[in-house]
Each structure stands twice: as C-alpha cells, then as structure tokens.
Amino acid sequence: MPSEDLRKHAEDVLSLLGNDLKTPVNADDIKGQLERFLEYGVPLNQAKQTLLKKYGASASVSTQALEITKLTDLQPNLRSVKIIAQVVSINPKDITVKGEPRQIFSGILRDETGSVSFTSWHDIQVERGDVVEIGNAYTNEWQDAVQLNIGNKTQIEKRDKDALPKETFEPTKCSINKIHTGMGALDIEVCILELQKKDVEVNGESKTMFHGVFGDETGKIPFTAWHDFKLKEKETISLIGGYVKSWRGIPQISFDKDAKVKKVKKDGVSIDKIPERKLRMFEVEEQSGLYDVSVEGRVIEVQQGSGFILRCPECKRMLLEGECQIHGSVDGVADLRVRCVIDDGSGSVSAIFNREISEMVLGKTMDECKEMEPSALMDLMKDILFAKVFSLKGNTMRDRFGTRFIPHDVEKVEVDVKKDAEELISILSNGGI
Template sequence: MSLEDHAEELASSLGVDKTEVKQKLENLDQYGVPIDEAKQTVRRNYDESDSGSPEEVSTKSIAEITTGDSRVGVDVRILSVGKRSIQYNGEQHVIFEGEMADESGKISYTSWEDFDLETGETVHLGNIDIREWEGNPELNLGDSTSVERLSETLDVEYDVGGDATLASLEPGDRGVNLDVQVLETEQKTINGRDGETEILSGVVGDETGRLPFTDWGPREALSVGNSVRLEDVFIREFRGVPSVNVSEFTTVAVLDSTVEVADSGTRYPIGDAVDTGGMFDLELTGNVVAVRDGSGLIERCPECGRVIQSGQCRTHGEVEGEDDLRVKAILDDGTGTVTVVLDEVLTAEVYDGDLDDARDHARDAMDREVVAKEIRENIVGQEFRVRGTLTVDDYGANLEASEFTRRVEDPQDRAKRLLTEVKP
C-alpha cells in the first residue's frame, strides 16, 4: 500500500482532510518512521486535538516522557542547536535539531520552525509532539509549539554547547562541535538527489580516536594535516560505524594549534568489540586459529569487484576474472572471534610474495590452493595485533585490516601474562 493509500484510509477513519493527514505522514516518513507507527502518531494527534486544547497539555520531566505520549510540555535547558537542510515534498526545508535536558535526563529534538533557540538558555516548551526515533522518544517541535524563555537557569549534569570528542559520538547525534586533525581525504563524484555532486570524504582524528567524514560541499580548509574546528556537524552510521557529516551550515575554521591524534586504535577484547555492533580504527590482539576458504589467490569480477567462482559472478554471470590476493583469517582472544580480512598488500606480507609470485606458484603446482596453504602455514597458531574497521551484520563480525603485525614475545613472558589474565 502506498503512502497515498495509507493517508486516504487514515483520513477516512478520522473524518478529516486527506491532504493534511498525508502531509503529517510524509513528515514522519522523512525520518524513517515505520508507516504503522506513523499512522498511530497521527491518530493520537487528532485524538488529542478532539479531547482538549493545547493549554491542557501536561508538563512532564524528560524521564517521564514515553513513546506512548502524544503531546507534552517541558521545562528544559538547550544543550545543542544544529541546522540542516532536508528534502521534503520535493522542496528543500531547513530544520533545527539537537539535545535538551532537565534534572532527570536528556532527550533529542527536531524543530520544523525557527524558534531562535540558543544553547544554554532555559525554556518552557508547550504542546510538543512526541515521536519514536530508534525506539526512544524524541521531541518534535512544530507550528503549534509555544516557547517561553525562563529567567531561572536549570542546573543539568550534561555539557552545554555541543562540544564532543570522536570517541563519544553515536549515529543520530546532531549539532555537534569537534576539534580534529584531517588525516586522509579523497574527492569523489556521486549521483545525488540533484544529479552529480562533488563531495570530499576521508578520515579525521583526535586524541580519543579516528572516524570517517564526508563534506557535502568540499572546502579547502579540510586538507590533510590541517587541525580544524567543526561547528554544527551531524553523525550518521556508515558501514556500522559513526560518520561525521559536514553540511552547508557547518562552520570550518583552521586552528592555530595542532590537534593531537591517538597513535593506536581503540583497544578492546574481541567479545566486547563485537558487542558494540561496529567500530572504526579498532585494535585487537589474538591468535589466528584458521584461514577461511576464499583466501589466497582469488579471482574478482571486473565489473563489481566481487569474488567469483568458476568464472561466474553472482551479479554479472560469466566473466573473465581478475587475479587478486586476500586472506580471511579467524582471530580468537578467548573472549570471542572475528574474521580479519587482509587486502592484497597485507596478504603479500604474510605470504612473503606479491601477486606475480602467487601466480607463478599456482602455475608451477597446477593448483591455485597452494597459495592459501602456504599462508595458513605462515600465520595459523601465531599471535597478531590487528588494526582496522569492524562491521557486524547478518554475515558475522568482519574487520577490514589496515595493520596486521605478528607479536613476538618470550614464551615465558607470554605464559605469565596469560596466567595473569585468567586468574580470578
């Protein structure tokens, strides 16, 4: 059933104008709210309108607000104010978003009107719509919302202003300010909603870690080596990890001082890392217990880059494969396991030979599997320190390695360390 059909069905049952209902559903759909949940929200709004006036909306603390609420009032302190442009009903629309807090907790918000909210101020917001966002309630400010500035400042336990570190970021954060160093950049042309668009992607870092970023309007200030202050960025999820998005409303200023960047990735036990659901620039240590099939000298589709079997690509059918080197190693540290994927460069290091060497080896043996066999002999049973990006999905936990270093440790020292780790 299309959104148009849902709007017609809901409008008919409520006895209201279909155009107005459709607009409300499109508003919620823009934020990825499932259609059934969106219809319930719209129905609650109309039920509330029929049962009383906006003045009858009760004021609640943030901790008391649930996804079952329709409209509420709150006394809050503004923690951050972000600004972003989205496409709505075929037109560009500017929204405001961030976080608010009171003594009981904090909550995210989206405002479809410019109420001139400022970070740090304390306000009473009346007649706010509540919607569900990723299982949590979120404040939705619209044309029926009232704003009253309060003279008494709420004392909250959260930082005001939106300043954050990379390690503290989560997908969905908005109105965030960062001091970072630009570590990598790559200019790309993508097919966006307005046709071909030039973007800048790369990696930024601070003393707490590193994350990917995208600048939707490439700026010279975001050059490798520059330390910059980014004000008003929003965070999306990209391949299971937070990604910093620099929008048209983000201000970028080059800093006089250098932002220090962590030399190593964030260290985690494998089990804890997998539980996070994905991490960027992660560092793990463990033993390689196996090398999976599909390692060694492989063939890829020249069109999509996928690994092919017997000259067949799942997408493009029969193709002339292109040789490549890859390793898919199972790393185990006693808390869990992860598949570590090595690219051609790292595979050549553990194979002790390049792609041409692997081709010659396979040709002489008349068996491509000899390359994987030698790699197994070189790394299985050995301890490695691995650095890279972890993704966790229906296919399991996979870490795309940027570093793969064998750990050399005196056997006695290693035994003592292992005994220390397992003692209660």
C-alpha cells in the same frame, strides 16, 4: 481540546485504519466519537485505541502508533511510527527498480535524542531545516542501522520550530571516542590528519567535496565537508554543527556551509598526541563499526573462500562456478584473499586480508598462488596462519554475518612461550591472577 486538534487526532486514527475498514467511516465520524469519549473522561489514547479496535485495525497497530516516538527509541521493523523531527538534509536520487527508472528522496532527520536516515518513495515537499510531524511511517535496518521509510500512506505536516525542545538545535560537546551514529550537531575540536578534494556529480549537478580524517586525543574519524572552508592538513579547527552518519557501520562526520568552522591557533590538538586505539575483541563485537583501531589475537580458523579467487568486475563479489549472483556470467577479475577468525580470549572476529596483505603474509605473489592446487594453497595458509598470533590495524564493520575486521596493516607477533609460562607461574605462586 480545540476542535482542530481533535480533528487531527481523528485523522491519525483514520490513517492507521487504512483501507481495510469493516464499516465505512470518515474523519468527522471519528472526531464526533472522540468528543463523546472525552466528555465521559476517557483518556485520549484509550479512546483512540478503542476506535481502532471497533473498526477492525490490525492487531499490530497499538497505542505506540498514536504517540510520538523519539528517534533514539526507533528499532528496526516497526510499523505505524509517528515522530516529530527537523530535516537535516534531503536529496533526490535516481534509481532503477525492476528495469524501470524511479526517483527516491533520502536524507537525515533529527530530534533532541539523535538523528536517523530516511528514504521516501515520493517527493514529500519539505526542505532542509523544516520541522515536520511524520505519521504512519515504518522502519527497517540498513547497514546495521535503523532507517525510517516514508510510504504512500505516510502523513507529513510541517510544524513550528518550537514543536521540538531547544536542545534539538544545540550542538553536543564531545570528543571523537564519544561519537556514534545518530548524533546530531557537534561541538568538537579536531586536527585535520588527511584532506582530499574531489569533484562529484549529485543529481546531475557538479559539486566539490572535501574528505579526509579528523583526529584528537581519543582517536580518529572520517569526515566529509560539502563547502570549501579552506581547510589545511595539520591544522586544528573548532567545528560546531554538522551531523554523524554511518557508512558500512562506521560513524562519519558530515557538514556543510551551515556549520561553523574556526581555526584554533594555540593549544589545539597535536598530531603527536593522537593515540593508537587498541581494543579487545569483545569491545569490537559491541560496536557496529569502528575506524582505525588495532587488535591482537590468535588465528583459530582459516575459512573457506580463502585463496585465489575471481571477482565480478561490476560489483566485486566473488564468482561461484564462473557466475556472479547479481550479474550472471562475467569475465572474472583475479584476486587473492585470506579469510580467518582471530580470537583473543575475550571474543573473536572474522578478518579479511586483501591481496597486498595476503601476499605479504604468505610470502607468495597472486600469480604464484594461482599456479598451486587449491588444496595445497589452503594447507600453506593453515601452516602459516593457524594458531599464530597477529596484530591487526584497520576498520571494522558488522552485518548479518557478524563482525568483520578489514585490516590495512597486519604483523605477526612472535610469542616467547617460555617467558609467558614463567610469568604465569609467578602470578599463580603469588596468590592467583
């Protein structure tokens, strides 16, 4: 093995040892010991692990920290992670920590297996498109997705492009229903269902973004374009490039000037062919987030926290005894909501109706609900909702509290009990279900 490569392995061991060394040692010492192990035929990873134990490495440090981890194999709460990936995007962001201004850097990394978001608490001196080897990083979970974190002890080294397989840079041909958070470049044909232009400020610089909704024969997905491709609603386009990120668990397509966008003139995706995506509850529970889907089920619980509430004007959280958990005592903003659990026999989800939908379902305005005693309002909601069947259309997200359905459309389903009973009897009479 070349001396410079062995030196790098020695530095890997040293970085994993950190500052809590039982015996002082430097990279040259480690390199010399690795050379002797290799002379006796000891596998490199075994030699490195032996040295980690010799110098008192934490029990949580294993050979996994010495090996390259593919992005698709990353899990929350890993330590001493090493990866090789390409920088898809990187942006500085000014934040406040304990009252002090700080600047962090966040973006997207990708390899041949997928992509992952990352956050660094210092300037890592890399640019979009760079291929880098990152060692001694760690992971956590943010909005139901894995995030890679780069700390002060993390090592970053730029690598040649051939350090990654060529498929890393090749787009994946797919349809919308196959898209998931973590995918890299796409090759997809879609119809532009909705399109809006918005001026935003990014790191003190004014930029124009275009956002909306794509659709094909398998479903819909939100998108954001950071370049003016002269997009128009109802047009069908071919998109090659970009990447998939997550917002509250819901996959979104994001792309910029490096993407290839071409108008499809004939035999493209038709708006008329875009279906309603109707799912069973167990399918919803399996996903971290879904966009514009529909479910149908029976209300089995009207939850506490339903009814007339006051929200914090800053973060929109519900006030408890007149106070926000984040902003303290504030003047609350009036709102009306319904929180309920809906079940279809295959699973259940918690649904949250906004003011408009709550007023429609309850047949009362927010002001009318405000004048009612809380217990009387709860009784009314139970009378109207409990054991009734509803059809919901909207988005889903999942957090530590479970799966939540945020509908934009709710409709009560009238059930013909007699007809359903007769159909069930008929099925059972013919040999079962």
